Amino acid sequence: MKKNKILALCLAVLMAAGLAGCGSSAGASDVPDGDGDPTTLTVAMECAYAPYNWTQSDDANGAVQIRDSSDYAYGYDVMMAKKIAEALGQDIKIVKLDWDSLIPAVMSGDVDCVIAGQSITSERAQKVDFxxxxxxxxxxTLTKKDSAYASATCVDDLANAVCTSQLGTIWYDICLPQIPGAEILPAQETAPSMLVALNSGACDIVVTDRPTAQAALVAYPDFTLLDFGGGEGDFEVSEEEINIGISLKKGNTALKDAINEVLSTMTEDDYNAMMDEAIKAQPLSNQ
Structure with missing residues (x-):
């Protein structure tokens, strides 16, 4: 009888421990996370796309060390990642990946999210949440000041231009084909290589977004920026193609909602002020 009581007591203790374990597991699942470490916000980016993100050799301006590297990352995306991590009470970790590896990294769970100047396109939204x-x-559009296209006021004025842009972007896939008679060169792997192509004379124009172009003007004073004003003569793009979002693994609503709550405290003016700060800090002018 005594042995039975002892056995029953042991079973009760084991069951209680099991229930406690289940309770803590359920609590952990409520923590916004995507890569299995709820204490750290792990963010992927190119670290080669100023002023959104770039690589530098030290922690100047509050740059964050890149995972598995002695280098550091900084730029608008790092500033935003730090703001989000701080609001969530998490540490920050930056992972440097090439452009085509960003979404797969989210899908596989290697990182929590991608903050890398990604447009919120329907094609990407089939694979990840934004x-x-x-x-x-x-x-x-960027061209040289002495270019035949420097006075262009609409897309049609770019007719027959030799052009390129960055691989896997709406600039290359959506915008360049809208130029009448354009000679479209192979896409460039990175934004810097796109700018080098223009500077070297390999092409007449490149199409990009305004922050990238503004940063480029600092490094390349011979460039000029063409803005067609968003009207009838401009490139035809949808709102989803110019809205820049943070991508996460499908179904990770906890982290998505947590990040959206942080973003809801900011205005478009806040975003522009932060981008202006990134443009001033970007290293392109030192290249």
Whole structure:
């Protein structure tokens, strides 16, 4: 009888421990997370797309060290990632990936999210979820000041131009084909290589977004920015294609809602002020 009581007591203790374990597991699932570490916001970006993000050798301006690297990342996206992580009470970790690897990293759970100047397109939204926009980027054209296209006032004025842009962007896939008779060169792997192509004379124009173009003007004073004003003569793009969002794994509503709550405290003026700060800090002018 005594042995039975002891056995019953042991079973009760084990059951209580099991229930406690279940309770803590359920609590952990409520923590906004995507990569299995709820204490850290792990963010992927190119670290090569100024002024959104870039790589530098030190922690100047509050740059964050890149995972598995002695280098640091900074820019608008890092500033935004730090703001979100602070609001969520998490540490911040930056993961440097090439453009085509960003969404797969979210889908696989290697990172919590991507903050990398991504347009919220329907094609991407089939693979990942997006937050509300954290920036609104208009489409512009860059050419050299002495170019035959420097006085262009609409897309039709760019007719027959030799052009390129960055791989996997709406600039290359959606905008360049709208130029009458355009000679479209192969897409460039990164935004910097796109700018080098223009500077070297390999092409007449590149199409990009305004922040990238504004940063480029600092580094390349021979460039001029063409803004067609968003009217009838401009590139035809949808709102989803110029709204920039943060991508997360499908179904991760806890993290999506948490990030949206942080973004809801900011205005478009706040975004523009932060972008202006990033443009001033970006290293392109030192190249």
């Amino acid at each position: 937050t509300e926009p954290y920036y609104y980027a208009s489409i512009v």
